[in-house]
Amino acid sequence: MTTRDELGSYLSTLLEIDRFKDYGPNGLQVEGKPAIRKLVSGVTASLAFIEAAAAAGADALLVHHGLFWRGQDGRLTGWLKHRVAALLARDISLFAYHLPLDAHPEHGNNAQFGAKLKFTAEERFGEQQLGFLGRPPQPMTTAALAALLQFRLGRATVMVEGDGRPIKRVAWCTGGAQGYFEAAIAAGADAYLTGEISEPQAHIARETGVAFYACGHHATERYGAPALGAHVAQLFALEHEFIDVDNPA
Incomplete structure (x- = not known):
C-alpha cells in the first residue's frame, strides 16, 4: 500500500514532468482517496475504462491520455462530466502522463x-x-x-x-x-x-x-502505461492490473 501523494511525487520525479512542454497537465488530474492498494493502468481515461477499472476495485488509475487538454472548453458538461462524475462517485484518483510517458527511456x-x-x-x-x-x-x-x-x-x-x-x-x-x-x-x-x-x-x-x-x-501506445504500472506496483507493493479498451484509431 502507498498513499496518493507518495505515488504522485514518485511518478513526477521518475518521469521528469517539469522538463516537458505538453498539451495538458501531467500528474494527478482527479483526486481520490488517500490510500492506494490497487492501481489500474490503461491507455485512455475513457468512460468505459473508468467503469471497468472501478469494477476491478481500483483505488487509482494510471493512463497516458487524461481528461484535460490545452484548448478545451473547460466546462464539466457532456462526456467530460460523465467521466469525472464516475471517478468522484467512487473516490478514485486519476494520474495521467502524456509526453513524459512517451519519452521515458525504460518504461515509456x-x-x-x-x-x-x-x-x-x-x-x-x-x-x-x-x-x-x-x-x-x-x-x-x-x-x-x-x-x-x-x-x-x-x-x-x-x-x-x-x-x-x-x-x-x-x-x-x-x-x-x-x-x-x-x-x-x-x-x-x-x-x-x-x-x-x-x-x-x-x-x-x-x-x-x-x-x-x-x-x-x-x-x-498500449505498452507504456502497463510497464510503468507494473514498476510502481512492485516498488510500492500494490496490486496492479492493465485494462485495454480496444480502439480502432
Missing part, C-alpha cells in the same frame, strides 16, 4: 514499443527528444517490416514503401507523431514508424525514398 511508450519489436535503440531525435532511432534485429525488406508490425501489434499497418531500400536504420515515435517524419529522415532513418499518417507523409516518403508506417495511435 517509445522504449516499450521498440522492445516489443526487438529494435535496438541507439539515439534520440526530434522535438523534446521524443523520437527513437535504432536498428531492427537484422536488415529487412519493407514488406518484412510490415509483416513484423502486423504480427507484433495484431493489426494491419498502412505502409508507404518509399524506394524499397533495405531497412537498416529505423526511427519511431508512437501515437500522433507523423510530424516527426522529416526529422527522422534527417537523422538517417530508412523507415519511420508512428501511429498515424496525414496527407503530406505519403508524398514525402515517395520523394525521399524513406518508408513510412502508420501502425495505429492506440496500437503503438
Whole structure:
C-alpha cells in the first residue's frame, strides 16, 4: 500500500514532468482517496475504462491520455462530466502522463514499443527528444517490416514503401507523431514508424525514398502505461492490473 501523494511525487520525479512542454497537465488530474492498494493502468481515461477499472476495485488509475487538454472548453458538461462524475462517485484518483510517458527511456511508450519489436535503440531525435532511432534485429525488406508490425501489434499497418531500400536504420515515435517524419529522415532513418499518417507523409516518403508506417495511435501506445504500472506496483507493493479498451484509431 502507498498513499496518493507518495505515488504522485514518485511518478513526477521518475518521469521528469517539469522538463516537458505538453498539451495538458501531467500528474494527478482527479483526486481520490488517500490510500492506494490497487492501481489500474490503461491507455485512455475513457468512460468505459473508468467503469471497468472501478469494477476491478481500483483505488487509482494510471493512463497516458487524461481528461484535460490545452484548448478545451473547460466546462464539466457532456462526456467530460460523465467521466469525472464516475471517478468522484467512487473516490478514485486519476494520474495521467502524456509526453513524459512517451519519452521515458525504460518504461515509456517509445522504449516499450521498440522492445516489443526487438529494435535496438541507439539515439534520440526530434522535438523534446521524443523520437527513437535504432536498428531492427537484422536488415529487412519493407514488406518484412510490415509483416513484423502486423504480427507484433495484431493489426494491419498502412505502409508507404518509399524506394524499397533495405531497412537498416529505423526511427519511431508512437501515437500522433507523423510530424516527426522529416526529422527522422534527417537523422538517417530508412523507415519511420508512428501511429498515424496525414496527407503530406505519403508524398514525402515517395520523394525521399524513406518508408513510412502508420501502425495505429492506440496500437503503438498500449505498452507504456502497463510497464510503468507494473514498476510502481512492485516498488510500492500494490496490486496492479492493465485494462485495454480496444480502439480502432
